[in-house]
Amino acid sequence: SAVISQKPSRDICQRGTSLTIQCQVDSQVTMMFWYRQQPGQSLTLIATANQGSEATYESGFVIDKFPISRPNLTFSTLTVSNMSPEDSSIYLCSPRTLGETQYFGPGTRLLVL
């Protein structure tokens, strides 16, 4: 299985600011999924990021709010822009592997005040 790390592991931010979350994988992956998990809720897919092309966003998520970068096959970032308390969640990256199992990063716990 892939070794996945995320930075920061947690953060407390003021509303109106932005936070960039980093995801590093120890192997090359073509596709990276970014999920959000709001308190007491399921994991919700935000977007799918391919290297060298723009990310594909799910319904309810837009690039201006959650810009994603994918500069190479082992790294991706997700920015949560102009944050509000409703953005308080755990954010998780998940590389798409050839197998059926999905592996997840440890998550970034975000609290917006």
Next chain:
Amino acid sequence: SQKIEQNSEALNIQEGKTATLTCNYTNYSPAYLQWYRQDPGRGPVFLLLIRENEKEKRKERLKVTFDTTLKQSLFHITASQPADSATYLCALGSPWQAGTALIFGKGTTLSVSS
């Protein structure tokens, strides 16, 4: 739209008993179903995968069943221990659509008391 229901938000059992968690789905025909464990503030960790043509899968104290007619999966933990206390998520997937991410249920939080 696709819907996954894990019919208990919380389940409390005594140590040594068998915990049974349920996952039901609608408007979907998954090629496989997976169960994950998630501890507070952490990402989900894969436990078991069962394919549509499999009825049952076991791994140590874990057992999963998959009934595509009922559109239901049951997840059993036998001889439960306090260390089994966590949230358990079921997820559906189809490998037939390239790049498809798993769809997750909300999870059931299991508490095992000693």
